[in-house]
Each structure stands twice: as structure tokens, then as C-alpha cells.
Amino acid sequence: MGRAMNLFSDIRALVVGALDAMTAAGELPAGLDFSAVAVEPPRDPAHGDMATNAAMVLAKPAGLSPRVIADKLAPRLASDPRIASAEVAGPGFLNLRLSPAVWRGLVHAVLTEGAAYGRSDLGQGTKVNVEFVSANPTGPMHVGHVRGAVFGDALARLLDFAGHQVTREYYINDGGAQVDVLARSAYERYREANGLEPDIRAGLYPGDYLIPVGEALKAKYGTSLLDKPESDWLVDVRNFATGMMMQVIREDLAALGVTMDVYSSEKALYGTGKIEAAIDTLRGMGLIYEGVLEPPKGKTPDDWEPREQTLFRSTAHGDDVDRPVKKSDGSWTYFAPDIAYHYDKIQRGFDLLIDVLGADHGGYVKRMKAVVAALSNGRVPLDVKLIQLVKLFKNGEPFKMSKRAGTFVTLRDVVEQAGADVTRFVMLTRKNDMALDFDFDKVLEQSKDNPVFYVQYANARVNSVLRKAREAGIACDDATLAGVDLSPLSHTAEFALAGKLAEWPRLVEIAARNNEPHRVAFYLYELASEFHGLWNRGNDDPDLRFIQEDSAKSQAKIGLARAVGVVISNGLGILGVTPVEEMR
RNA sequence: GGCCCCGUAGCUCAGGGGAUAGAGCGACCGCCUCCUAAGCGGUAGGUCACAGGUUCGAAUCCUGUCGGGGCCGCCA
Structure with a gap:
């Protein structure tokens, strides 16, 4: 088997190859940096299947007009059998149309790669630690923890899919x-x-x-x-x-479907010298000193009095003020074990640390980044993902919980009422730093208002096609479909759907690079929409139905449907949601 | 006072250097003798909070202002 299919990187390689040839032919100056050259889906489908900005980004360094570059690049690209047409448009875009064989090849690749389609080697096997939840061990988890748990787990799955070696970790605050x-x-x-x-x-x-x-x-x-x-x-x-x-x-x-790889204990850091060792390391860097902090401006606490404390010079790494690691009575602040804990993570050899925290911990980010930067000599990046509030609703009305009465909504309450799959999907329908509304009734609604249902319904329709085909005696197991002649796929609507499937590996990489699993949920919604659209066009145009009179023709069209099912399953797998076979 | 996040269609939100800024809901008009109409197509709806700046090009990057939220030593 060859390397994994990623149509966008394939075409980008083609573009870069053409640019190299232009350089060799003296049409471009030698030594140009092509890293800004991008091949992307155009915003407007009328612009073709893919577009490249090559002529525009190279114009200035090459000392040529975008038009001149584009006019020479276009025929070179068009000579490749994969390219049906290459046209210069707008300020210098090169709009590409791909040949039908490319789309058939794409569908074939999806059917062949199956659950691996979209996997990437982007991560190069680098070790990533995702720390999330880390709820105090003083009671059951409540609704406030759910979103962070789902986010962290989906992020871990995403990074794994994108080629990282991922550790899911829970820091037990059992020392305070x-x-x-x-x-x-x-x-x-x-x-x-x-x-x-x-x-x-x-x-x-x-x-x-x-x-x-x-x-x-x-x-x-x-x-x-x-x-x-x-x-x-x-x-x-x-x-x-x-x-x-x-x-x-x-x-x-x-x-909720979340399993941790490692549970780390705060308490275990005490008495082992680990905190002292971490602080001493910082001290050796000249980042620990005895001093007195200024009171916060504007809103001085009533009982403020200046006291000498042991401070970490986090301002040396971008923080706004230095932070105490010891209280005035000489005991450690909560910050000290956190320093030791992150030091421990660095020493365990992770290449990237990710902390998933509630948005109320926003003020904590700079000092943690300062710690990690100092203790890893700038080797290990720390990305902190802040998770905004979830507002609960019931039938459109705010669902208030009273802490006074002790009637707080637990994670169990949410999972029992909405189900783990629905809960997980809905929690990922917003960017992590945006507040999210969770309505117990709406999330269970079976309509297109509800993205969970909408995506699941698309998958159910795929399975419905497969079921009907089997009943009609058409062979449509994965092995058969992977070997089927796809030439009956010929309609632009079918190629458009294949085009959406082609975006999947690219989407995975963008989502992984930004640590944003919500992009997967949005993509699946778009894919489902594209599929529902093609499905309905079968009402008007019998040639677009998946099941045809001719069984060879059926198999090709069913292959496309199955490819959609494969990508939906792969995407839901990243979200940790089980695809449903049939709606009830 | 300082720091962080947010401000995009009537509503809920995507997009975070590229072309005429998108989706869903709501409104209006259409589509079932046909694999699930639990769906699909179309119309209307925008000064991307505001003002400068960088750039060939800014909703996107920078600065400032306004508005909403969060945080700011001895809790974690």
C-alpha cells in the first residue's frame, strides 16, 4: 500500500514541482521560498475544485507580476493528467479543475484505507501530554467538568489520529x-x-x-x-x-467514554523532594528570590499587608508580576506543586504539553507558560486550552442549579438524560473558548436543528442504502466496493461530494495543528449536508440514486455512499461518538 | 488599575492573511406514485463593534477606543 491519500498535499506537490521546473527553466529566480504556497478549496465552488495562491505570494520575491507567473504556471499544471483545467482569476489565483479520474481515485482510496483514511503523520510520533479534568477528588463530577472532559478526550483522539503519541493525564489535587x-x-x-x-x-x-x-x-x-x-x-x-x-x-x-492513561497525585509530590528540586532548579537559574509583592492596583483587598514571600520571577518569561511559591508562613502555595508537576512532565520527555483548564483559570496561564519555558529551556511548548462555561437549559428555559440546596447537576445526570454520544457531540459544537448552551430537550430533538441527529441520520442513510442493496442481491461489502469500477460516477454532484471527502485529511491536520477538535464536528455537519443534498437530488434525477437497475452501476454509486459512511465514522471516532446504523 | 477571552445576518454560531464573508434557526416560496420528506432546493436578510496602522490584499495581524464575561498575595 502506498502512503495515505491526501489530495490537497498531492496537488500542492504538483504545484511545487511545476515551480521547481520553472526555476530550472529560468522563469523564476533561484532560491525562492515556496513555503507560503498553499493549495486550498476555493470559497466559491464556481471557482473550481482547488485554488493556489502561488503566483501572488511569489510575485514580490520573484520581482514579477502575479499575472506573469500564473500564465506560465497554468499550462505546466494543465499538462498533468489530474488537472482538467487551470485558469488565472481574480488578483492572481490559479483555479484548478480536477479530472473525473481524480475523484474516482479519491473514492477508491477512501474505500481502501477505511478507518485509516485521514490519518496523518503530521505529528511525527512526537510525545504529547494532554492534562484534563483534574477535578478535586472531593465528590462526583458535575456538569462543569463535562465539557473539559469531552474536549480533552477528543483532543487526545485527534492528536493520535494526526500522528502524535498521546498521553491522557489527570492531576489529582489531593494535597490541599x-x-x-x-x-x-x-x-x-x-x-x-x-x-x-x-x-x-x-x-x-x-x-x-x-x-x-x-x-x-x-x-x-x-x-x-x-x-x-x-x-x-x-x-x-x-x-x-x-x-x-x-x-x-x-x-x-x-x-462519558473517557479513560485516562496516567493519574498523577499532587500529594505524592510532597515529601519526596520533588517540589524542592524543581524550585532549586529555578533558583539555579536566578528565578527564585525573597521579596514583597505590590498590592493589586485598583482593588486592594481590605486585609492587605505587605509580607515577604518566596517568589518566582515569572516576569522573566512574559508574566505580568512575579508569583509566590511560598506563603508568608513558609509553606508552599498551590503553585509550587504545580511547578514540580510540570517539571515532572518535562522530565518524562514530552515534546508538547497541553493543559485543559476552566476559563476561570485564565489568569494562571502566563505563569505556567513561564514555568515550562524556564524548566525546559524553551524546548517544550505549553498550550493551555481554556474551556468556557456550559449554560444548561430545559425546553428553552435556563436550568438553574442551586449550590445552596446542594442540588447541583452531576455528570451522571447529564449522561443519563442525554446519553454519552449526544453529550459528547454537543459539547464539541462550539469552540472551546466560547460559552455553550446545552438544552436537555433540544439535544435530543430529531431534526436538522440538531447537528448530532443530522450527522447520525446521514450515516443511517448510508447504512440504509447498503441494507437495501444487500436485499437486492448486490454485493457491497467493503472488500468488493474497494475493487469496484467507479467509472459510473460521472455527475458533478457526485464529484462535489467526493471533493468534500477529499477535504477530510486536510481538516484533520488543521484541527490538530490548532488543537481544535470542534472543527471535526463542523466538518461532519458540512459533509452530512452535502450527502443529504445528493440524496435528495435522486428524487428528481434517477441517475443520482445510489441503487440502480444495473448492478455494476449500483456498486459504484454505493461505493461513494459507503465512502461517506467511512469518513463520518472516522470523524465520529475522533469525537468519541458511536455512529448509529439506523434511526429509531 | 492590570491581564485574558469575546463582539460577524433578527437569533445561535463557523471562518482567524486572499476572490462577491458562510451555515443553522426564524420569515417567505417551492419539492414526497421515487433507497427514510426525521430530508432537500430557492428568496429575503451584513459598515464582520468603532477608529487608525501593516500588507499587493485585513472579518482575520498590530495599536487604541467602546461594550460583555473571567481573573488578579496568604483557595485550588
Whole structure:
């Protein structure tokens, strides 16, 4: 098997080859940089199948007018059998029309490559760490975590598809004060399990989900922890409770179809010298010092008083102010273990770090980038993806949850009501940094308003065609279709659909380069729309129906339909959504 | 006060150096003896917040202004 089909890079290679030939022929000066030469789908289909900006981007460095370059480039391209026509247009675009054989070859490639179609070697096997969710282990996951979980997982799948070696990682915040609160809360439930009145005082976690933790503590410890001072039981209860909470969180993630490769513990960084080592490394770079921060301008906290702290000189790497790594009492701030944690990720040899954080952590980005830049000597980029809020709706009305009453919407609630597939798709129908509306009714609606349904429906129609064809005795398994003569595909509408399929590998690379899985969801919507359009044209033009009288003709057209199904499946695979075979 | 994100059709949003700026909803007009009409086609609708700048070319990049949201030492 040859290398993977990517029609846009093939045609770009053709263009660059023609430019090389022009250079050799003295039509272009030697030594030009062709890296800005692009081959793209034109915005207006009337402009052809593909367009290149080569003449425009080379005009200035070549000292020639775009027109002169384009006029010489066009016939060179047109002499290739893949190019039906090459026309100069607009300010110097070269619009290309591809020959029917190219489109048939594209469909053939999709059918042959199957689940691999669109895979890319863009990533070159580089190691990427995607850290996401990282919810505090103090309770079940709630709706606020869902979007980050889906985004991180889809991003990981996307990067894997684009040729990276991906690690999905969860950082357990089990080292701070909030897990002590968890322990105290669980202890009260333990007392309750032993028939005592629990004291769920203000500041403790009131949720019912801790009742089983209390019972489990009773099963393990009996009555032995009762009437003991906190110092006797805090560590044990804390470990026990965080362990159980992490189990709950793993199950919550599994319900969403998310599996982590690595769970890293904040607590494990303490007492191992790792924090000290990371800080010492920074100190060796002259980036740690004792100093006093200025109060924030404009809105000084009432209780502000200047205190000397140990500070990280993050301003040396683009931050606005230096950041404390030690509190005034000498203990570490939350920032210190995060430094050690990112140092650890760098030392594990990742070439790229990605942190998926809630948008409320935006103020945290610069200092983390400063840390990673310093500790990796600028070798490892850190990309922080901020996830905006999800606003819940029910039937168009805002769905308010009250934290006071403890009635917060959990991840489980969302998955149980909407299903994991629908939840995942909808969460990816917005760019990560845009707020997203999630309406429990609308996401389940079966209409074109609902992109999940619309894409799934297209796939169901493909399967419907295959089913009907089989009933009619037409062989249409993948192996047969991959070997079928596609020459009956001849209509421009069919080639247009093939053109959409041709965009898939390119889309994957663009999405992966930008760490933007939502582009996959939008692409699938466009592909589905193109397919539904062709489907309906079969109403007017019987020649455009997939199932024909002639079985060889049927197989070619079914091959196109199946190719659409392949790409939808591959795309949904990146989103982590299961394609449906049939609508019900 | 500072920093980050956002501002595109009546509404919800794509596009993030290229041509006459797109989609869905809503409005209006059409399409089922035919593989699923749960769909499709068409019409109407825009100063891409505003003002400068860079560029052969800006919704896109830079600066500033206005508007919305988020964050800003001893919580994570």
C-alpha cells in the first residue's frame, strides 16, 4: 500500500514541482521560498475544485507580476493528467479543475484505507501530554467538568489520529486543604453510620454521596475511630475518602467514554523532594528570590499587608508580576506543586504539553507558560486550552442549579438524560473558548436543528442504502466496493461530494495543528449536508440514486455512499461518538 | 488599575492573511406514485463593534477606543 491519500498535499506537490521546473527553466529566480504556497478549496465552488495562491505570494520575491507567473504556471499544471483545467482569476489565483479520474481515485482510496483514511503523520510520533479534568477528588463530577472532559478526550483522539503519541493525564489535587475538609465530612458520615448524630457544620461537604464513604469507613474501622482526636484519624480517613472519590470519578469518566492513561497525585509530590528540586532548579537559574509583592492596583483587598514571600520571577518569561511559591508562613502555595508537576512532565520527555483548564483559570496561564519555558529551556511548548462555561437549559428555559440546596447537576445526570454520544457531540459544537448552551430537550430533538441527529441520520442513510442493496442481491461489502469500477460516477454532484471527502485529511491536520477538535464536528455537519443534498437530488434525477437497475452501476454509486459512511465514522471516532446504523 | 477571552445576518454560531464573508434557526416560496420528506432546493436578510496602522490584499495581524464575561498575595 502506498502512503495515505491526501489530495490537497498531492496537488500542492504538483504545484511545487511545476515551480521547481520553472526555476530550472529560468522563469523564476533561484532560491525562492515556496513555503507560503498553499493549495486550498476555493470559497466559491464556481471557482473550481482547488485554488493556489502561488503566483501572488511569489510575485514580490520573484520581482514579477502575479499575472506573469500564473500564465506560465497554468499550462505546466494543465499538462498533468489530474488537472482538467487551470485558469488565472481574480488578483492572481490559479483555479484548478480536477479530472473525473481524480475523484474516482479519491473514492477508491477512501474505500481502501477505511478507518485509516485521514490519518496523518503530521505529528511525527512526537510525545504529547494532554492534562484534563483534574477535578478535586472531593465528590462526583458535575456538569462543569463535562465539557473539559469531552474536549480533552477528543483532543487526545485527534492528536493520535494526526500522528502524535498521546498521553491522557489527570492531576489529582489531593494535597490541599480541601481534602482535609473531605476527610472531616466523611468522618461525620462515619459517625452517622455508627448511629451517632453527624455534625455537618458549615464548611463541610453536605452531599449524600459521602454516606457510603461513612459506611465503608465503619466496615473497615468499626468503632475504633470514634471519640479520637482528629490528629489520630485525619490522614487515614483522608486517604480512604479520596481513594473512594477517585473511584467515583473514574466511573463518571467511564460513563462519558473517557479513560485516562496516567493519574498523577499532587500529594505524592510532597515529601519526596520533588517540589524542592524543581524550585532549586529555578533558583539555579536566578528565578527564585525573597521579596514583597505590590498590592493589586485598583482593588486592594481590605486585609492587605505587605509580607515577604518566596517568589518566582515569572516576569522573566512574559508574566505580568512575579508569583509566590511560598506563603508568608513558609509553606508552599498551590503553585509550587504545580511547578514540580510540570517539571515532572518535562522530565518524562514530552515534546508538547497541553493543559485543559476552566476559563476561570485564565489568569494562571502566563505563569505556567513561564514555568515550562524556564524548566525546559524553551524546548517544550505549553498550550493551555481554556474551556468556557456550559449554560444548561430545559425546553428553552435556563436550568438553574442551586449550590445552596446542594442540588447541583452531576455528570451522571447529564449522561443519563442525554446519553454519552449526544453529550459528547454537543459539547464539541462550539469552540472551546466560547460559552455553550446545552438544552436537555433540544439535544435530543430529531431534526436538522440538531447537528448530532443530522450527522447520525446521514450515516443511517448510508447504512440504509447498503441494507437495501444487500436485499437486492448486490454485493457491497467493503472488500468488493474497494475493487469496484467507479467509472459510473460521472455527475458533478457526485464529484462535489467526493471533493468534500477529499477535504477530510486536510481538516484533520488543521484541527490538530490548532488543537481544535470542534472543527471535526463542523466538518461532519458540512459533509452530512452535502450527502443529504445528493440524496435528495435522486428524487428528481434517477441517475443520482445510489441503487440502480444495473448492478455494476449500483456498486459504484454505493461505493461513494459507503465512502461517506467511512469518513463520518472516522470523524465520529475522533469525537468519541458511536455512529448509529439506523434511526429509531 | 492590570491581564485574558469575546463582539460577524433578527437569533445561535463557523471562518482567524486572499476572490462577491458562510451555515443553522426564524420569515417567505417551492419539492414526497421515487433507497427514510426525521430530508432537500430557492428568496429575503451584513459598515464582520468603532477608529487608525501593516500588507499587493485585513472579518482575520498590530495599536487604541467602546461594550460583555473571567481573573488578579496568604483557595485550588
